[in-house]
Amino acid sequence: xxxxxxxxxxxxxxxxxxxxxxxxxxRELTYCFGPFRLVPRRQLLLLEGRPVKxxxxxxxxxxxxxxRCGDLVSKNDLMAAAWPGTxxxxxxxxxxxxxxxxxxxxTQIEPVYIATVARRGYKFIAxxxxxxxxxxxxLPLADPLSLSNxxxxxxxxxxxxxIVEIADLLADNRHVTLAGTGGxxxxxxxxxxxxxxxxxxxxxxxxxxxxxISDPTLFGAALLTALGVRGNTDNDLAAALDYLRPxxxxxILDNCEHVLPAATIFxxxxxxxxxxxxLLATSREPLGTxxxxxxxxxxxxxxxxxxxxxxxxxxxxxxxxxxxxxxxEWSDYQFAADDCEDVASICHALDGLPLxxxxxxxxxxxxxPRELVALLDRKLGFRAPDAEGAPxxxxxxxxxxxxxxxxxxxxxxxxxxxxxxxSEAFDAEDAVFVAEAAGxxxxxxxxxxxxxxxxxxxxxQARGASLRYRLLDSTRRYAAERRLADPACGQALRRHAECVxxxxxxxxxxxxWREPTDWTQRYLGRIADLRAALSWAxxxxxxxxxxxxLTVAAITLWSETSILSEAQARLNDALALAKTVACDDxxxxxxxxxxxWSLFYARNMSNENEVAWLDAIxxxxxxxxxxxxxxxxxxxxxxxxxxGQLPRAISYLEEATALADRERDLTATSEADRALAWARxxxxxxxxxxxxxxxxxATYSLAEGRSRKNANEVYRFITVRFNLxxxxxxxxxxxxxxxxxxxxxxxxxxxxxxxxxxNALGLAALPVAFETGxxxxxxxxxMRLRRNLERERISRWVPVERYFSACLRDLRGDPRxxxxxxxxxxxxxxxxxLMRIGSYLAVLARAYLRQGRIAEAREAIxxxxxxxxxxxxxxxxxxxxxxxxxxxxxxxxxxxxxxRLQQALAEARxxxxxxxxxxxxxxxxxxxxxxxxxxxxxxxxxxxxxGFAEGFETPDLVAASxxxxxxxxxxxxxxxxxxxxxxxxxxx
Numbered sequence: 011x012x013x014x015x016x017x018x019x020x021x022x023x024x025x026x027x028x029x030x031x032x033x034x035x036x037r038e039l040t041y042c043f044g045p046f047r048l049v050p051r052r053q054l055l056l057l058e059g060r061p062v063k064x065x066x067x068x069x070x071x072x073x074x075x076x077x078r079c080g081d082l083v084s085k086n087d088l089m090a091a092a093w094p095g096t097x098x099x100x101x102x103x104x105x106x107x108x109x110x111x112x113x114x115x116x117t118q119i120e121p122v123y124i125a126t127v128a129r130r131g132y133k134f135i136a137x138x139x140x141x142x143x144x145x146x147x148x149l150p151l152a153d154p155l156s157l158s159n160x161x162x163x164x165x166x167x168x169x170x171x172x173i174v175e176i177a178d179l180l181a182d183n184r185h186v187t188l189a190g191t192g193g194x195x196x197x198x199x200x201x202x203x204x205x206x207x208x209x210x211x212x213x214x215x216x217x218x219x220x221x222x223i224s225d226p227t228l229f230g231a232a233l234l235t236a237l238g239v240r241g242n243t244d245n246d247l248a249a250a251l252d253y254l255r256p257x258x259x260x261x262i263l264d265n266c267e268h269v270l271p272a273a274t275i276f277x278x279x280x281x282x283x284x285x286x287x288x289l290l291a292t293s294r295e296p297l298g299t300x301x302x303x304x305x306x307x308x309x310x311x312x313x314x315x316x317x318x319x320x321x322x323x324x325x326x327x328x329x330x331x332x333x334x335x336x337x338x339e340w341s342d343y344q345f346a347a348d349d350c351e352d353v354a355s356i357c358h359a360l361d362g363l364p365l366x367x368x369x370x371x372x373x374x375x376x377x378x379p380r381e382l383v384a385l386l387d388r389k390l391g392f393r394a395p396d397a398e399g400a401p402x403x404x405x406x407x408x409x410x411x412x413x414x415x416x417x418x419x420x421x422x423x424x425x426x427x428x429x430x431x432x433s434e435a436f437d438a439e440d441a442v443f444v445a446e447a448a449g450x451x452x453x454x455x456x457x458x459x460x461x462x463x464x465x466x467x468x469x470x471q472a473r474g475a476s477l478r479y480r481l482l483d484s485t486r487r488y489a490a491e492r493r494l495a496d497p498a499c500g501q502a503l504r505r506h507a508e509c510v511x512x513x514x515x516x517x518x519x520x521x522x523w524r525e526p527t528d529w530t531q532r533y534l535g536r537i538a539d540l541r542a543a544l545s546w547a548x549x550x551x552x553x554x555x556x557x558x559x560l561t562v563a564a565i566t567l568w569s570e571t572s573i574l575s576e577a578q579a580r581l582n583d584a585l586a587l588a589k590t591v592a593c594d595d596x597x598x599x600x601x602x603x604x605x606x607w608s609l610f611y612a613r614n615m616s617n618e619n620e621v622a623w624l625d626a627i628x629x630x631x632x633x634x635x636x637x638x639x640x641x642x643x644x645x646x647x648x649x650x651x652x653x654g655q656l657p658r659a660i661s662y663l664e665e666a667t668a669l670a671d672r673e674r675d676l677t678a679t680s681e682a683d684r685a686l687a688w689a690r691x692x693x694x695x696x697x698x699x700x701x702x703x704x705x706x707x708a709t710y711s712l713a714e715g716r717s718r719k720n721a722n723e724v725y726r727f728i729t730v731r732f733n734l735x736x737x738x739x740x741x742x743x744x745x746x747x748x749x750x751x752x753x754x755x756x757x758x759x760x761x762x763x764x765x766x767x768x769n770a771l772g773l774a775a776l777p778v779a780f781e782t783g784x785x786x787x788x789x790x791x792x793m794r795l796r797r798n799l800e801r802e803r804i805s806r807w808v809p810v811e812r813y814f815s816a817c818l819r820d821l822r823g824d825p826r827x828x829x830x831x832x833x834x835x836x837x838x839x840x841x842x843x844l845m846r847i848g849s850y851l852a853v854l855a856r857a858y859l860r861q862g863r864i865a866e867a868r869e870a871i872x873x874x875x876x877x878x879x880x881x882x883x884x885x886x887x888x889x890x891x892x893x894x895x896x897x898x899x900x901x902x903x904x905x906x907x908x909x910r911l912q913q914a915l916a917e918a919r920x921x922x923x924x925x926x927x928x929x930x931x932x933x934x935x936x937x938x939x940x941x942x943x944x945x946x947x948x949x950x951x952x953x954x955x956x957g958f959a960e961g962f963e964t965p966d967l968v969a970a971s972x973x974x975x976x977x978x979x980x981x982x983x984x985x986x987x988x989x990x991x992x993x994x995x996x997x998x
Contacts, residue, residue: 040143041076043123043136046114048076049145055113056145067092068110068472071103075124075134084131102460102470102477104340107132109472128342167335167364168310168328169199176305177206180260180288183303185281187266187291190307192484193365193407196292197264199307203290204260211288213257220273221265221483222433222538225545229272231576233263235537240572241765241803244613247276249803251283256800259287265483266293274298309362313354324350329357332364333371340464341375352379359386365466365484366410372466373417385413411488414467423492424448425458426467427499430489431506433538435471435478440509447505448498503546507556510536510543514563521566533567540564544580548587558588562597565604572765572802578608585625595633602626603638606645613805615653615842623649640666644682651689652806654844654881660689680706680726688733692845694884694921696737703734707750728754728766735774740885742924744782744961751775752787755794764802771795772807776814777846781925783965788818809837813850820857828857848878849886852893859900867897888918888926892933899937908937925966928954932970944977 041048047056053069055062064072070092075083089103107124116123123136166173176199179186188196204215218236223229230246243249254261261280266273274297280289281301291297296304312329313319324330325345330353337343345353356379360366370382377385415423428445429436442455450458459479462468467485470477481489493499517533524532540560547557561584568577585601606622623646630638643666650659663686670682687702710726731754739747751774758767771791779787795811798804816830835850851874858867871894877883878890891914898907911934918927931954935947955970962971 036145037142038145040141040145042139042141042143043076047143047145048072050077052145054145062113064110064113067106068113071106071110075132076138079134079136079138082127082131082133088131100460100464105463105470105477106472108339126338126342128344130342166198166202167332169195169202172199172305172307173202173206176203176290179303179305180207180290181210184285184287185277185289185291185299185301186303186305187293187296188305188307189293189296191363191407192294193363194307194309195364196307198364200262200264200290200292204262207260207288211258211260213259213287215260215262217262217264219264219434219538220269221486223541224268225541226269226272228541228576229269229276231541231573232538233276234575235534235573237261239801239803241574241611241799241805243575243803244805246575247279250276251279251285252803253800254280254285254287255283257285257287261287261289263289263291266291266297267295270295270297277302310357310364310367312357312360312362315355315358317351317354319350319354321345321347321350324354327354327357329360329362329367330354333357333367336368336371336466337374340372340466343371343374349379352383355383356386359383360410361406363407363410365482366407368466369410369414372464373414375464376417407484408488411467411485414465415488415492418461418465418467421450421454422458422461424496424498425450425455426462427489427493427496428502428505429462429468429479429481430486430493431502431542432481433542434536435480436539437478440513441479443509443512444502444505447501503551504553504556506539507543507547507553507560510539511556511560511563514540514560514567518563518566521570526570530570534571537567537573540567548583554587554591555593558584558591558593558597558601562600565600569604569607574608574611578605578612581605581608585622595629596635596638599626599629599633599635599638599642602629603642603645606642606649610645610649610652611804611806613808613841615649615806619649620646636669640669640682643669644685647685647689651685651692652845653842654847654877654883656689656692656882660686660693663689680709681729684730684733691733691737691740692883692885694887694923696741696885696922700734700737700741703730703737706730707734724757724761725763725766728757728761728763728770731757732769732773735778739778739781740923740925742928742958742961744778744925744964744966746960747774747778748782748784748787751778755791764798765804768795768798768802768804768807771798772810776810780814780817782961783821785818785821788814788821792818806841806843809834809841809843813838817853825861828854828861831857844877844881846883846886848874848881848883848890850874851877852886852890855893855897859896864897864900868901871897884921885923888914888921888923888930891917892926892930895933904937904941908934911937924954924957928958928966928970932966932973936973939973939977948974948977 038049038051041050045058046062048054049056050073055064055069055072071088074088074091085100085103088107089100092106093102111121111124114123121135123134125133125135127133176186176188180203188200190196201217204217208215216236218233220229220232223232230250233250234240234243234246237250237253239249239253241249263273263276270293273291273293277289277291277297277299280287281299296302310329310332311327313324313327325334333353333356334343334345338345356370357367360370370386373382415426418426425441425445425448428448428450429441431444432440438456438459441459442452445455445458446452459468459470463470463479467481469480469482471480472478493502513536514533517529520532521529543560544557544564546552547560548554561580564580565577568574568580581601581604585598585605588598588601602622602625606619606626609616609619609622612619623642626642627639627646630642643662647659647662647666650656650662663682666682667686683702684706687699687706690696691699691703706726707730710723710730731750735747735751735754738750751770754770755767755775758764758770771794775791776788776795779791792811792815795807795814799807799811813831813834816827816834819827820831831850831854835847835854838844838847838850851870855867855870855874858864858870871890874890875894878887891910895907895910895914898904898910911930914930915927915934918924918930931951935951938944938947938950951970952974955967955974958967961967
C-alpha cells in the first residue's frame with residue numbers, strides 16, 4: 011500500500027492523453043428537440059453543443075422515449091430498456107425519470123418534453139427532428155460533482171418570497187441564520203438561496219452538511235473537508251478562516267443544531283474576521299451570536315377547513331400544490347374537484363409542514379384523500395389544529411413520521427430502522443450488508459428500498475449507473491430511536507462498522523489500479539460513515555479490534571487526501587490502544603508509520619514524532635516485514651533531517667538502503683536512495699550525492715495517462731527534483747538547477763499535487779530563485795506557495811513562505827524586511843524545522859551588514875555557524891565562513907577576514923561547491939585589488955570564472971565579471987583571460 015509510505019502522495023491526475031486530434035468531426039444519426047441533440051451511438055446528449063451529464067439510466071430512458079416520440083411507452087417497456095433482465099421496484103424508474111427531467115430542465119407543472127400518463131407510463135411530447143449531423147470527437151467532459159456542492163432540488167413550492175428575502179439579506183449581512191422546526195424545509199430554501207446568490211460569489215458556494223456528524227469536536231474536520239482544505243492544521247477553525255479571508259464565497263452550515271456550540275464559536279470568529287464571504291446557517295434554533303440576522307421559516311400556507319374551493323383555488327395554496335405534485339410524482343395522482351376539501355384538510359391538519367405533507371402524499375397510491383383524512387384523525391388525533399392545545403409543529407412532524415412508519419410492513423419497518431446507521435448516502439449493496447444482521451433477505455432489501463422511497467421516508471438520487479439512498483435528518487433520528495427499541499436491530503452498529511471496514515479495505519486494493527480522481531471521489535464521499543464507525547468502535551459498546559483494523563484501512567484515504575489533523579488524532583488513539591490489546595505487529599507498524607507521517611507535517615517537530623518512528627521500526631522488525639522496516643527507517647530519517655540531526659539520519663538511511671540488497675523491488679527503495687543522496691549532499695558529500703540523483707532523474711519521466719502507475723512515475727519525477735536542483739546549483743549549474751526546479755513545480759501543477767508542489771517550492775524552486783537573484787521567479791514561487799498553503803495547510807511551510815517573501819522585499823530595498831526575515835527564522839527554530847537554518851541565518855547577517863548593523867550581523871553569523879557545526883551540514887560551511895569574513899571586514903579586522911576567506915575557499919574546493927568557490931574568490935579578489943594585489947586577484951578569480959558554462963546572468967557571475975573587467979589583462983600581468991561570455995554552453 012504505497013500511500014502509507016509518504017503522505018506527500020495525494021493525486022488528482024488530470025484528463026488522460028487525447029487519442030485523437032482536437033476538432034475532428036464525425037457524421038452521426040442525431041435526434042434534435044428544443045436546444046438539445048441526442049446522439050445514440052455516442053450515448054451523448056448535447057445542449058447547445060456541450061455535453062449534458064445524465065445520471066443513472068437516464069440516457070437509456072430518454073433514447074426509448076425520443077425514438078418513440080408521441081407514443082405511450084409503458085413502465086414495463088422502459089424498465090426493460092434500462093434494466094434488462096433485472097427485477098427492481100418501480101421507484102427506480104421514477105427516480106431516474108425525475109433525474110432525466112431535471113437534466114432537461116423539465117420540472118415545471120406543465121411538462122415540455124416528458125408527460126406522465128397516469129398509471130400507464132410516459133410519453134415524449136416535444137417535436138423531434140431526425141438528421142445526420144456532425145459531432146466533434148473530443149467534446150469536453152463535465153466536471154465531477156464536488157463533495158461540497160449543495161444537494162439537488164426536486165422543485166420548490168411556495169418559498170419564492172423567502173428565497174428573495176434571504177438573498178437580499180445576504181447582500182447586506184455577512185451572517186444569516188435560517189431557523190425553524192424540523193421538516194419545515196430549511197435545507198431546501200438554503201440551497202435555493204445559494205442558487206440565487208451564486209452569481210455574487212466569485213469563489214463559489216460551499217455546503218457543509220452537519221447532520222453527518224454528532225460530535226461537536228468533528229465540526230472543524232467536517233468544515234475543512236467541505237472547503238477542500240487539506241494538511242495538518244494547528245487549528246481547524248483558524249485554517250478555515252484563513253482559507254475564506256481572501257475569498258468571496260457563500261458558506262452554508264446546514265443542520266447546526268447537532269453541533270450548536272461549535273457552530274456558534276465558528277460563526278463568532280467568522281464575523282470578527284475580514285473575509286468578504288457570507289455565512290448562511292440553518293438550525294432549529296438560532297446560533298446566538300451578537301451579529302446574527304435571524305429569519306424564521308414558517309409553514310407553507312394551507313387553506314382552512316370548511317372552505318369550498320375549486321381545484322384552481324386550492325392549488326394556489328403552496329401546501330396543496332406540494333401535496334398534489336408529490337402525489338402525482340409517485341402515484342400518478344390527478345387532482346380532482348371531489349378531493350379539494352380532503353386535500354385541504356390534510357394540509358391544514360399537518361400544519362403546512364413540507365416533510366409531513368410529502369409523507370402523507372406518498373400514501374395516495376394506497377389510500378384516497380378521504381381515507382387519509384380519516385387515518386390522520388384516528389391515528390394522530392389532531393383533526394382540528396386551529397383549536398386550543400394543537401400540537402407544536404415538531405410534534406406534528408414526529409407524529410406524521412410515526413404514522414407513516416406504522417403503515418410499513420414488518421420487513422420495511424425493520425429495514426428503515428437499520429438504515430439509520432448510515433450518516434451519508436449509501437448503495438443498495440451497503441443496505442443488503444447491514445440488513446443481513448436483522449435477518450432481512452437481499453430481495454426484501456431491494457424491494458424495501460423502493461417502497462421506502464415511494465413513501466418519502468427515504469430519498470434516492472441517480473449517481474452513475476446506480477441509485478444512492480439517504481435518510482433525511484428528521485427521519486434518520488426517528489429511525490434511530492426505533493432501532494434502539496428493536497432487539498432484532500441490536501447488531502446494526504457493529505454491522506455498519508463491518509460494512510465500512512469492507513469498503514475501505516476494498517479501497518486499499520483499488521488504490522493500486524483505479525484512476526486517482528475517481529478513487530478519491532468514490533471514497534472521500536464515505537468519510538462521514540468512516541467517522542461514525544470509528545466513534546462506535548472505540549466507544550464503550552464498541553469493538554477495539556475492529557476499530558484498529560478500520561483505522562489501518564482508512565490510512566490510504568487520509569494520506570491520499572491529506573486530511574492529516576483528523577488522521578493524527580485517530581491514529582494516535584488506535585496505536586495507543588493497539589499496544590494494550592492483542593494486535594499483530596504489522597498492523598501496529600502501519601499505524602505508527604502513518605502517525606509519523608501525519609506528525610511530520612505539523613508545525614512543531616515534537617518528540618512524539620520520534621517516538622512514532624521508533625515504534626514503527628521496532629514493530630516492523632518484530633513482524634519481519636522488510637518493506638515496512640525500510641519505510642519506517644526512511645520516514646524517521648526524513649524527520650531527523652528536518653530537526654538537524656544529519657549524522658543520525660545518514661545512519662538510518664544506510665540501514666534502509668542495505669535492506670534493498672535483500673529485496674530490491676521494495677516500493678521504498680528509490681525513496682531510500684534519494685533520501686540518502688540528499689542527506690549526503692547536506693553533509694557536503696556532493697560527489698557521492700550527485701550521481702545517484704542524476705540516475706534517479708534519468709529513470710523517471712513524465713508519464714502520460716491517469717493510471718496509478720503513471721501517477722507513481724510522475725510523483726518520482728517530481729520528488730527527485732526536490733533535491734537535485736540545489737546540488738546542481740552548488741556545483742555551478744544555475745540555469746540547469748532553475749530548469750529542474752521549474753519542471754518539478756510545473757509537473758505538480760499539472761497533476762494537482764499541491765503537497766508535492768509545496769515541497770518542490772520550499773526545497774528547490776525558492777532557494778534556487780533566491781540564490782540566483784531571480785526576483786521575478788522568487789515572487790511567482792512565493793505566491794504559489796501561499797496559494798498552496800490555503801489548499802493544503804502544511805504548517806511547516808508557513809514560516810518558510812514568510813522567510814522567502816521577506817527576502818524578496820529585502821532584495822527590493824525594503825528596510826523593514828530584515829525584521830520579518832528574523833521573525834520567520836525564529837519561528838522555524840521554535841518549531842524545530844532546522845534544516846538549512848544556518849544558511850537562513852547567514853542571509854540575515856548579510857541583510858544586517860547592508861544596514862550597517864554590525865553587532866547584530868556578528869550575532870546572526872555566530873548562531874549560523876553554531877547550528878551548522880552541531881547539525882553537520884557541511885554543504886554551507888564555506889558560505890558561512892565567507893559571510894563571517896564580511897562581518898570581520900566591516901568590523902575593521904581585514905587580516906582575520908582574509909584568513910577566513912582562504913579557509914572558506916579551501917572548504918568550498920574540498921566539497922566541490924563551485925558556486926561557493928566563485929563567491930569566495932570574488933570577495934577575496936576584491937579585497938586583494940583594494941589592497942594593491944591585482945595580479946594575485948586575477949590569477950585566483952579568472953580560472954574559476956572560466957570554469958563556468960552557464961548562469962552568466964546570476965549576481966554571482968555578474969559580480970565576478972565586473973571585478974575582472976576592472977583589471978585589464980596587461981595590468982594583471984597574467985596574459986589573456988576569458989572575458990564574460992553570455993553563451994550557456996554546458997550540456998546538463
